[in-house]
Amino acid sequence: MATPSSNQYDVIVIGAGHNGLVCAATLARAGRSVLVVEAADQVGGMAVTREFAPGYRVSSGAHLLHQMPLALMRELNLSGHGLEFAATSLATTALGDEGTGLALACGGTPGAGWTARDAAAWPAWQGRLARFARLLHTLLAAPPPRLGTEAWTDKVALAKVGLRLRLLGRRDMREFLRIVGMNAYDLLEDEFESSLLKGALGLDAVLGTNFGPRAPGTVLTLLYRLAAESAAGPMPLALPRGGLGALSLALARAATAAGAAIRTASPVERILVADDRATGVVLASGETIGAGRVVSSADVKTTFLKLLGPEHLDTGFVRRVDHVRTSGLAAKLHLALDRLPGFRGTAPAALGGRLVVSPSLDYLERAFNPSKYGEWPSSPALEITLPTVSDPSLAPAGHHVLSAIVQYAPYAPKAGWAAEKRPFLEAILARLEAYAPGLRNSIVASELSTPEDLEREFRVPGGHWHHGDLAFDQFYMVRPVPGASQYATPLQGLYLCGASCHPGGGVMGLAGLNAARRMLDAGDTP
């Protein structure tokens, strides 16, 4: 490891989220002197565990791990750095209105509640989507090619994309091109008959997006989710012991073991520029730290408009950055419970898995509709986990924690969240009560994080967990914006490594890994 002088490093990483930590660990392992500066008091970004009520802890951002490549976790020896799993291969249960349920085992194998027709249709569907997901997942682990350049690397990468598509074979390629721009609603209607199944798969397509299932492009977001899971390898839905924060702690240990230094509670005030090159950062404390290169895991708007400042950039680029859609539509609900709730029609064993409230595609679309007008739905769609079923350490003995992603919560409701939060929480709890009678009586404490709260807690404009919508116009070679799609930015020495970049958010780590590799490829000379 190179020894840094007191306040000069090869690389400064802004932000100790999982992408920043993966990037830092990878660079440090390659022998660079690395300093990670994090604004919050703890590492992890949106993969953190924190106490939300005395004695109750929860993954306050992401609450499931299903997209980080197993190979990456092995490469960084995360198990050696303390990462353990409380549960893996979680099954999904789609909750029905009449106390019915439909079980999808890990990997989607049909279980209880399936119709004969859907069970028969499932293997072909799953096989086809798995092949498409494999096609996409090869794209996730490399920088996207740029269009319209003369660089042979871009041309070769583009040709490879075309070749991979062609290698799907005629039938699959046609099918892929037929569905990739479609909406999830129509595709699922074509394939299946059970409302519960379609609703649950529909939620997978839109979770964390700004779309209802009828929006064009939601097949892409479904494939994207499957691709990330495919890239992750045999590592489906999992709960790290101690919550997602345990993953971040292991990543931080991996980075420090490789020689990186991490400083929390050190918000960056701005990125230093000299001779048209990034030369370090100034912390809010006024301290100046120099570096050969600066890589930011903060979102694209914070990085360019706040930390760097438009005066160091060209107007066309600033305009593109300013236009990135960053408003989130997902809220997070945390409940402290004095006993394990019972969900109607659901076996107790299923409570350790993932429970889904999206009983039909129409229900999901109706939950989306109000958000278009700055309103929240009276019947929201939910992805629920009860992490304490497999990890009792998160709550006092016998008590439990419920963590749910709530769709769709507008970033800026008409009357403002100060006035709307209470009634929205009531609506969510009423909805939960219908599935889990008696749940309300067991609530010790509750917390609802609206996109506005998520924005504040995680310093992400709009509170979007992908640092910006995943949609065709913000995807792959145009993510985050043309001119920064390969982790390098228009300013020499400044790189991006966060979820704003390809392949986006979700606790995946590939943006951080791709960026680190890119920086290592670029060499150390300015």
Place this chain on the structure above:
Amino acid sequence: MSTEHSVPHFLKPLLETPFHARARALSQHDSYVPWAGYTTVDVFTSAEQEYFAIRNASTLYDITPMVKYRVAGPDAERYLNHLVTRDVRKLRVGRVSYVVWCNDDGHIIDDGTLFRLGPNDFRVCTAERQLDWLLDSAIGFDVVVEEVTEDIAALSMQGPTSCYILKRFGLEGIETLKPFELRDFTVRGGTIMVSRTGFTGDLGYELWMHPEHALTTWDELMSAGQTRGLRAIGSQALNMARIEAGFLMPNVDFVSAEHTVRIGRDRTPLELGLGWLVEFDKPHYTGRRALLAQQRRGLSRLLVGIDVEGNKPAHNALLYRDRDGNHEVGSVMSALWSPTCKRNLALAIIDAPHHAMGSTVWADIYLNRELVWERRMVAARVVERPFFAPDRRRLTPPADR
């Protein structure tokens, strides 16, 4: 005028400037052209007569349609310095600067004049509307950008007798106004801002006033200029003068990078021979990195002045390396038989290395002689610009005549 308000705007899409009533009365040809949404006079009587008034007497040209923006606020200087290629920090209050601004690729979007009215108060005048670009450029700057085109009526007074006429009109001390300087004058109770600027390469001034003073100002200027040959001119005469002065016309000599569709039609200021406007020893501005890279690479083409053999203007001519016309090296943007220089002049974009000073290229000129087309291949030499630059354009005080 009486029908102006009764006719719906969509039936009468062109606006009239505050001077329109006078212009219409003087127009003998009913020859108008649209300019930035206004109807303006192309020719009053004869383009040649009007041109000679620019060079030998004085002229009034209505420049109200020039698009005007007010830029103000604590970050105004920093904002403009990030917008344009020149160093705005050097522009003192009371001075005007000719500026260009570019997109990220260093391709020119527009040119214009930048007036510094106060430490944090500027005016930008452009040929075309630019508000979207100006506002997007303002992201992150504490600055107000607003269009004030309709709030300001403007006249360009150009010609060797213009200073004398303005003195007669009542602008006390106008003779001390230096080129690219601006000053407020009080005349007959009203305030009028005058800048020693123009588009003719001659002695001249531009007058900026409240629209309600427009007609009286016109009338009084006309009467003050009666003995000095003052006349109104249209855009044709102005175009002749500006080619002699070597000034570029948007959409004639270059197309704004915001409007081009085809690849390779954009131009950088370096390619347009405006390298003297491009400064690198200043903080970052849009296009700087691209322009620096181009400067290091060297120019593959350049806009230059050429002197064409014969007296037939080389309108739209393609340029060749040799007389045989087999190897194309460029084309003519603007062309003119210069009545004052008595030379056949043109502005042309020519590939390297043929744009070097003194090089000879061949112009393929087509002549329509009573509906029969004839073709001439004539030699053209790269020469110095501006073609016409009389000392009086800079002389302060100007001659009192």
